[in-house]
Amino acid sequence: KLNMTINGLPVEISAGKTILEAAEEQGLKIPTLCHHKDLCVAGNCRVCVVEVTGQNRLSAACATPCEEGMEILTNSLKVRNSRKQIIELLLAEHNADCTKCYRNGNCELQTLASEYKIMTQDFLELVPLKNYTIDAFSPSIIKDDSKCIKCQRCVRTCAELQGVNALTVAHKGDQMKITTFFEKAMRDIVCTNCGQCVNHCPTSALVEKNYIEEVWEAIANPNKHVVVQTAPAVRVGLGEELGLKPGKRVTGQMVAALKRLGFDSVLDTDFTADLTIIEEGTELLTRLKKVLVEKDESVTLPMATSCSPGWIKYIEHMYPEHLENLSTCKSPQQMFGALVKTYYANARNLEPENIVSVSIMPCTAKKYEAFRPEMHDSGYRDVDYVLTTRELAILIKQAGLDFNKLEPVKYDRLMGESSGAAVIFGATGGVMEAALRTAYEIVTGREVPFENLNITPVRGIDGIREASIKIENPVKEWAFLDGVELKCAIAHGLVNAKTVMDSVRAGTADYHFIEFMACPGGCLGGGGQPIPTNPEIRQKRSEAIYAEDEGLLIRKSHENPEIKKLYKDFLKEPLGEVSHHLLHTQYTK
Numbered sequence: 001k002l003n004m005t006i007n008g009l010p011v012e013i014s015a016g017k018t019i020l021e022a023a024e025e026q027g028l029k030i031p032t033l034c035h036h037k038d039l040c041v042a043g044n045c046r047v048c049v050v051e052v053t054g055q056n057r058l059s060a061a062c063a064t065p066c067e068e069g070m071e072i073l074t075n076s077l078k079v080r081n082s083r084k085q086i087i088e089l090l091l092a093e094h095n096a097d098c099t100k101c102y103r104n105g106n107c108e109l110q111t112l113a114s115e116y117k118i119m120t121q122d123f124l125e126l127v128p129l130k131n132y133t134i135d136a137f138s139p140s141i142i143k144d145d146s147k148c149i150k151c152q153r154c155v156r157t158c159a160e161l162q163g164v165n166a167l168t169v170a171h172k173g174d175q176m177k178i179t180t181f182f183e184k185a186m187r188d189i190v191c192t193n194c195g196q197c198v199n200h201c202p203t204s205a206l207v208e209k210n211y212i213e214e215v216w217e218a219i220a221n222p223n224k225h226v227v228v229q230t231a232p233a234v235r236v237g238l239g240e241e242l243g244l245k246p247g248k249r250v251t252g253q254m255v256a257a258l259k260r261l262g263f264d265s266v267l268d269t270d271f272t273a274d275l276t277i278i279e280e281g282t283e284l285l286t287r288l289k290k291v292l293v294e295k296d297e298s299v300t301l302p303m304a305t306s307c308s309p310g311w312i313k314y315i316e317h318m319y320p321e322h323l324e325n326l327s328t329c330k331s332p333q334q335m336f337g338a339l340v341k342t343y344y345a346n347a348r349n350l351e352p353e354n355i356v357s358v359s360i361m362p363c364t365a366k367k368y369e370a371f372r373p374e375m376h377d378s379g380y381r382d383v384d385y386v387l388t389t390r391e392l393a394i395l396i397k398q399a400g401l402d403f404n405k406l407e408p409v410k411y412d413r414l415m416g417e418s419s420g421a422a423v424i425f426g427a428t429g430g431v432m433e434a435a436l437r438t439a440y441e442i443v444t445g446r447e448v449p450f451e452n453l454n455i456t457p458v459r460g461i462d463g464i465r466e467a468s469i470k471i472e473n474p475v476k477e478w479a480f481l482d483g484v485e486l487k488c489a490i491a492h493g494l495v496n497a498k499t500v501m502d503s504v505r506a507g508t509a510d511y512h513f514i515e516f517m518a519c520p521g522g523c524l525g526g527g528g529q530p531i532p533t534n535p536e537i538r539q540k541r542s543e544a545i546y547a548e549d550e551g552l553l554i555r556k557s558h559e560n561p562e563i564k565k566l567y568k569d570f571l572k573e574p575l576g577e578v579s580h581h582l583l584h585t586q587y588t589k
């Protein structure tokens, strides 16, 4: 422990902490802009300056380690005036047209300007705002350089969390800017559309491309039947955007709100998450048979999950020779879209061209995924508009709904029923756990004992996790798997995907099945989730996801009655002809 004083009060601080962390421990807030708990220390915005007695300069609290005997002032006149000047300078370079800004009301710079009452315009003419670029070509992300404060959180996010390095710093001095390879549009570079840069940006220099007006117009059109699906992780994030604490599950209220907004049918992506498990599980078992029994060398293992569109874009760019490892399953979002304009349209006697298919996702890459040329197998665009969790909250606010007063309501039927296995798709390891619950029963013919339904080895927050299950006494059809140790791995955050894929490329990975999710924590930490997102918040959302699973009566995908009905009435069998046409795809180099 170190003995120090903060603002004249003696304190004991554990060694190794920064001044920022020490102050936080004492309940003192020091403002920051470039600092983020997910990222390495940068110390480049200087908003967190403090006085350390005996030093004749101010120190950045985020980048200064505590030392024995330090006397720190976090709120002296000198500190306050310096911070104020720094904020004024940032504002002078910033397009501070706050009322027209997408992040109006949730902007860290705006909050600081308000707290420090920046009323003067001393530096307004210092750096005339001109020659900036707004890149709106991507279907997922808008990059507006006029809003950038050059804190470089996006650059560090793209490098440290995702290992993609799509964004970088170019030029020096007042020419310095955050840009891309050869200043190309985000659409044309290695950007995976994951939106982690959006989640970590303190202002609106990076935001999602929103489709709010398009969805309102569809709802208002009496000739359109507007169907909405909601992703697993939205239900544990949405509340934060509407004033509730992280970790609050709002499934029923969210469904109620969507009905009040005027959607004709409120359905669940979890339904097709269950379907994914049946299709993907069957695909895995088929691949195992081909490799282990038929010695078919054209079949590739390990099989990798394919539901995270940021991960798909990443493997396309970085490991194109391994596209064969991807499961051919489309993501649950896209399976849903393809079924809505075929199975659902038939059952409801609707013309598919009159259906508008909207999805609410915790993800910005899902917007890109819906635009992909592969995603038209219904004969139409399978998913028309993708809104993030944040955009849904905007719809709810615009409609004037008092979210907390809404009585929980159930999803509509036909593609609205789901299992606990589907809900946990939203957390890292969830797809693997859901798959194992079903695969175990298919292969052994025995039920997973209730007390073993939580497959804890695949849970957790470590970036890469491994688990194996020894198969014993399988049923006759799967007898070749007797004694086989099924080896699985899980990676979340693309920087971890890189490590696993490097071992696949090197031939040193002996896994059979790998779950990849582009975002830290899985979809619950997606780029479309409420801002801020940090490790503590992700942990709360994760607990909420697993609690939702535990509270459901059906916790295995193959027990979902609507899935059984779908196979009976429409698909006939997993990996069958209809499935092949609507639910599977192949990504090409």
Ligand code: HC1
Residues within 6 Å of the ligand: 230, 231, 232, 233, 234, 269, 270, 272, 273, 307, 308, 309, 331, 332, 333, 334, 361, 362, 363, 366, 425, 426, 522, 523, 524, 526
């Ligand atoms: Fe996800 Fe998925 S879990 S990818 O993380 O497989 O976005 O939530 O919707 O499609 O179901 C996201 C979440 C989501 C798909 C499912």
